[in-house]
Amino acid sequence: MRSREMQRGEGRVGLIIALFVVGLTIFLGVKVIPVRVSAYEFRDVLREEARYGAVRNDDASVAKRIISKAHELEIPLKASNLSVRRTTGEMIISAEYEQAIDLKFTTYVYRFTAQERAPLF
Numbered sequence: 215m216r217s218r219e220m221q222r223g224e225g226r227v228g229l230i231i232a233l234f235v236v237g238l239t240i241f242l243g244v245k246v247i248p249v250r251v252s253a254y255e256f257r258d259v260l261r262e263e264a265r266y267g268a269v270r271n272d273d274a275s276v277a278k279r280i281i282s283k284a285h286e287l288e289i290p291l292k293a294s295n296l297s298v299r300r301t302t303g304e305m306i307i308s309a310e311y312e313q314a315i316d317l318k319f320t321t322y323v324y325r326f327t328a329q330e331r332a333p334l335f
Contacts, residue, residue: 245316246322249313249315252289253289256283256284256289256326257328260307260328261332263276263330264305264306264330264332267305267307268304268305268333268334276298276307277293277296281296284311289326290312291309291311295310296308297309300334302334304333306329308329310325312326
């Protein structure tokens with residue numbers, strides 16, 4: 215009987231800590247996951263434009279489509295951080311940006327850098 219009285223309340227502290235950890239995980243997920251998903255979608259856009267941009271002869275229109283898609287995905291990409299180049303054998307698209315994520319207690323800066331290459335036909 216005495217051992218039961220000594221354990222009283224210990225489960226409550228563990229529950230509060232577990233609820234705090236779960237709440238913090240959900241909060242971080244809501245803030246970070248959409249930024250990461252947008253980055254993955256944007257990488258797919260770069261890959262697709264590198265593949266099919268080889269058929270198009272106008273690099274300016276390729277860059278314009280990429281920047282348009284970045285704004286659609288709410289990605290802070292500037293034209294100065296996008297490079298669309300052609301060599302004799304391939305098309306090279308490079309992009310980089312930084313996106314600040316407000317976590318209430320600090321600000322996390324997500325850095326994105328990608329380079330996609332595709333052969334010219």
